[in-house]
Amino acid sequence: MKPLVLLGRSPELELTGLGTQRQCWRLQSPHSIPASDRDAALIAHHHDWELARANGYQLAIGRDARPDGISLSYIRLPGGFAALGDGDVVGVYPQSGRVRVLYRRSSRHNFFLVTERCNNYCLMCSQPPRKVDDGWLIEEIAEALALVDPATPALTFTGGEPLTEWRRFVGLLELTRDLLPDTAVHVLTNGRAFAAAEVAKAWAAVGHPKLSAGIPIYAAVDHMHDYVVQAKGAFDQTVLGVLRLKDHGQRVEIRVVLHALTAARLPETCSWIARNLPFVDHVALMGMEHTGFAIANDDLLWIDPLDYQQQLKAGIEVLATAGINVSVYNLPLCVLDPSVRPFAVQSISDWKNAYVPECDGCSARGDCAGFFSTGRPKFSRGIAAI
Amino acid sequence: MAGFASPDAFCPETSALQLLPIRFERLDADRFLVGNMVGDLAEMTAAELDRLCTLDIAPGDGLYERAFEKLFIGAVDERAQQQLLALRLRSRLSFLRAATPLHLFVVTLRCEHTCPYCQVSRQSKDRVRYDMDQATASKAIDIALCAPAPLIKIEFQGGEPLLNFDLIRWIVVTAKQRAVRRGKQLQFVIATNLALLTDEVLDFCAEHDVLFSTSLDGPRDLHNRNRPRRGQNSYELAVAGIARIKERLGADRVGALMTTTEASLGRVEEIVDEYLRQGLDGIFLRPLSPYGFAMTTKQFHKYCGQDWLRFWKQGLRYILDINKSGRRFPEFYSTLMLRRMLSDEPIGYVDLRSPAGIGLGALVYNYDGTVYASDEARMLAEMGDRSFALGNVDEHSYRDLVLSDTLVSAVADSLTQTAPQCSSCVFEPHCGADPVYHHATQNDVLGIKPLSEFCLRQKGVLTHLFELLEHSPEDAAILRSWAS
Numbered sequence: 001m002k003p004l005v006l007l008g009r010s011p012e013l014e015l016t017g018l019g020t021q022r023q024c025w026r027l028q029s030p031h032s033i034p035a036s037d038r039d040a041a042l043i044a045h046h047h048d049w050e051l052a053r054a055n056g057y058q059l060a061i062g063r064d065a066r067p068d069g070i071s072l073s074y075i076r077l078p079g080g081f082a083a084l085g086d087g088d089v090v091g092v093y094p095q096s097g098r099v100r101v102l103y104r105r106s107s108r109h110n111f112f113l114v115t116e117r118c119n120n121y122c123l124m125c126s127q128p129p130r131k132v133d134d135g136w137l138i139e140e141i142a143e144a145l146a147l148v149d150p151a152t153p154a155l156t157f158t159g160g161e162p163l164t165e166w167r168r169f170v171g172l173l174e175l176t177r178d179l180l181p182d183t184a185v186h187v188l189t190n191g192r193a194f195a196a197a198e199v200a201k202a203w204a205a206v207g208h209p210k211l212s213a214g215i216p217i218y219a220a221v222d223h224m225h226d227y228v229v230q231a232k233g234a235f236d237q238t239v240l241g242v243l244r245l246k247d248h249g250q251r252v253e254i255r256v257v258l259h260a261l262t263a264a265r266l267p268e269t270c271s272w273i274a275r276n277l278p279f280v281d282h283v284a285l286m287g288m289e290h291t292g293f294a295i296a297n298d299d300l301l302w303i304d305p306l307d308y309q310q311q312l313k314a315g316i317e318v319l320a321t322a323g324i325n326v327s328v329y330n331l332p333l334c335v336l337d338p339s340v341r342p343f344a345v346q347s348i349s350d351w352k353n354a355y356v357p358e359c360d361g362c363s364a365r366g367d368c369a370g371f372f373s374t375g376r377p378k379f380s381r382g383i384a385a386i
Numbered sequence: 387m388a389g390f391a392s393p394d395a396f397c398p399e400t401s402a403l404q405l406l407p408i409r410f411e412r413l414d415a416d417r418f419l420v421g422n423m424v425g426d427l428a429e430m431t432a433a434e435l436d437r438l439c440t441l442d443i444a445p446g447d448g449l450y451e452r453a454f455e456k457l458f459i460g461a462v463d464e465r466a467q468q469q470l471l472a473l474r475l476r477s478r479l480s481f482l483r484a485a486t487p488l489h490l491f492v493v494t495l496r497c498e499h500t501c502p503y504c505q506v507s508r509q510s511k512d513r514v515r516y517d518m519d520q521a522t523a524s525k526a527i528d529i530a531l532c533a534p535a536p537l538i539k540i541e542f543q544g545g546e547p548l549l550n551f552d553l554i555r556w557i558v559v560t561a562k563q564r565a566v567r568r569g570k571q572l573q574f575v576i577a578t579n580l581a582l583l584t585d586e587v588l589d590f591c592a593e594h595d596v597l598f599s600t601s602l603d604g605p606r607d608l609h610n611r612n613r614p615r616r617g618q619n620s621y622e623l624a625v626a627g628i629a630r631i632k633e634r635l636g637a638d639r640v641g642a643l644m645t646t647t648e649a650s651l652g653r654v655e656e657i658v659d660e661y662l663r664q665g666l667d668g669i670f671l672r673p674l675s676p677y678g679f680a681m682t683t684k685q686f687h688k689y690c691g692q693d694w695l696r697f698w699k700q701g702l703r704y705i706l707d708i709n710k711s712g713r714r715f716p717e718f719y720s721t722l723m724l725r726r727m728l729s730d731e732p733i734g735y736v737d738l739r740s741p742a743g744i745g746l747g748a749l750v751y752n753y754d755g756t757v758y759a760s761d762e763a764r765m766l767a768e769m770g771d772r773s774f775a776l777g778n779v780d781e782h783s784y785r786d787l788v789l790s791d792t793l794v795s796a797v798a799d800s801l802t803q804t805a806p807q808c809s810s811c812v813f814e815p816h817c818g819a820d821p822v823y824h825h826a827t828q829n830d831v832l833g834i835k836p837l838s839e840f841c842l843r844q845k846g847v848l849t850h851l852f853e854l855l856e857h858s859p860e861d862a863a864i865l866r867s868w869a870s
Binding site for chain 1: 390393395450452457461463465473729730863867
């Protein structure tokens with residue numbers, strides 16, 4: 001069980017006349033004429049090379065070596081790289097020879113990493129933050145967005161903390177609104193930035209009808225949340241942030257990652273949400289991805305999902321009867337209490353979603369979230385075909 | 387990778403802790419009910435309450451966590467706890483933004499029933515004297531449509547309002563015409579014993595979307611004993627009427643109310659069964675009010691608040707068991723209280739709010755054009771006490787009526803938020819001010835709460851519901867579903 005490879009070093013790359021700077025390319029069938037100077041021909045057959053040249057492409061991208069006698073600039077994709085198709089967008093870094101898939105048109109799970117910087121340092125972070133100067137990422141995303149299919153139903157901005165440079169990020173949201181007006185945009189943020197009135201106001205002023213913020217709250221007690229996110233004062237700022245966003249009529253999802261430190265108190269946390277934040281648009285109770293810091297903190301965090309089913313059931317009951325929209329993410333149906341299963345969602349992004357041999361004979365596989373293939377997956381003792 | 391800090395690093399300084407506003411009430415020898423200003427409740431032992439009040443608590447001891455989740459404590463540099471309290475208090479009081487949604491038109495005081503518990507002191511003859519006329523109704527409509535609430539509910543009361551159905555018809559048609567100009571939505575209800583229900587009435591109500599509210603006190607013998615009329619057929623006519631409305635207008639177009647008399651006390655199961663048999667969608671176990679013939683015939687004094695509480699508890703037990711077998715059938719008094727306990731949405735119930743619902747929640751236009759602050763206020767007036775008469779439709783506007791000294795003083799003098807015994811009561815966020823009741827029973831709009839049966843009933847109901855929510859998970863699941 002392995003995730004799709006979306007980043008790699010090209011074994012052969014020749015960009016004569018195309019510069020040495022980072023660049024974004026959209027893949028197109030060489031049978032068509034390039035729609036912009038950012039379109040590259042996606043080579044599938046040996047005669048595509050001639051077609052690409054004849055149709056005026058400046059760049060060809062494919063898995064095979066460039067045949068002799070063809071002078072077109074080209075990038076050979078790394079071995080084992082994810083399958084690509086028409087309309088997909090890649091970032092190319094000529095100096096290192098790396099290629100990164102930025103957008104896959106056929107996927108329901110497109111996400112853009114806005115920054116690796118974060119002011120939280122969550123014990124289970126799947127994308128451990130780094131103090132790096134990665135401000136260029138927002139520029140790359142802006143370039144990529146111009147190449148994204150406007151029919152894309154949804155995309156996610158993640159991090160790090162996307163609001164680390166909040167003014168630039170709000171600018172990116174405005175660009176997204178203008179380029180992709182029909183695309184739902186979900187932002188995974190720790191919400192702390194919204195405790196400042198000007199940030200919440202700027203976010204609301206984007207005026208995007210399908211913009212939502214996914215904000216984690218791990219407990220309704222200050223020190224418990226702050227410990228999980230390793231930042232004192234975070235609980236207070238996050239709750240204030242949620243209140244400010246809702247005061248502006250913005251869409252907010254509360255996300256609770258389930259592990260040994262959060263699951264025991266889940267019924268109380270859910271009761272607190274039902275009483276204090278009944279106006280949030282969605283609550284996601286999420287199985288933990290065993291990767292990143294979650295591996296380092298395995299002793300603190302690991303709990304077999306089978307062992308928190310009573311708490312999960314109680315939490316969902318409180319939220320659902322309060323009329324709050326609640327879902328369970330990232331957990332296979334077989335480990336869930338039957339009363340919880342109707343709330344389960346196939347939430348794991350396609351590029352890192354996998355199933356285990358027990359799934360082969362399972363009647364529920366078609367509806368099941370399955371497993372993360374990232375990191376070092378840990379499995380519940382409850383896994384069995386349904 | 388940088389190291390991770392231990393839990394201790396995130397504990398607030400003990401010196402930074404502060405107690406937020408709390409109230410408490412003893413449940414029994416070593417159990418206390420503790421609540422915040424928006425009505426979140428928690429159970430604590432005496433020792434725990436003591437530790438909470440002296441802030442002798444620390445992260446990790448369990449009490450800290452429970453107290454924090456219930457917004458009982460916070461750190462001095464934290465803002466979210468107080469923001470949550472503030473915005474929830476604002477939500478709970480937001481009924482004030484839509485003032486006076488309910489308007490009762492007493493279209494006649496005549497009635498063909500002769501109920502000894504009649505709380506409005508019905509009259510049996512003299513059509514001219516006890517029927518409302520069109521000129522009065524017209525002015526009352528204009529006052530009602532001046533109320534700020536966007537949805538105006540007009541309820542026809544009596545006597546028996548169907549004795550003056552021509553006027554009801556005229557009011558519905560006229561109010562609809564006038565509402566368009568003012569951009570108001572309207573809802574109509576006729577409170578009737580259904581004895582005079584005709585096809586003509588049904589046709590009109592179908593066409594104009596008029597709802598029915600009726601009385602059903604229980605099985606035939608009990609109902610007919612409580613509600614005598616010539617022919618001894620009140621029950622038969624009510625039940626037949628309910629069935630006709632359901633068939634002609636739909637099951638959700640008729641509701642029934644029961645009144646608890648001394649004769650009801652031992653028979654709550656039979657009363658509930660009667661409601662189930664009639665296909666009604668729930669039951670409101672309602673005590674008798676101290677007005678009208680209920681006082682002169684001494685009906686009101688035949689049982690006390692404790693008797694009613696026993697009756698209600700026994701009924702609720704029976705109803706919860708019915709719900710467990712799969713049929714959704716709420717008890718509506720509990721439902722009102724549960725919505726207060728489990729959410730911050732303001733409820734439309736004008737009898738349980740502070741500032742009081744008199745005038746600000748409802749106005750009553752009597753047959754003679756006098757305007758009263760509530761249905762109970764006009765009941766009192768028929769007994770000769772006009773303390774809550776606000777004016778009359780000929781001389782006064784909506785503004786005159788709601789800003790009258792009579793109303794402003796009664797509302798201001800009865801606020802539970804500041805009243806002795808109420809301001810410190812753990813149930814205050816879920817309760818309300820009832821100045822008319824306390825004036826009627828104690829000659830004091832504020833009321834002496836330890837002597838108040840209203841207070842006894844509220845505390846009894848809320849305590850019982852809390853115990854079920856906290857200690858009886860199966861019942862709690864049902865109760866929570868009623869509230870949502």
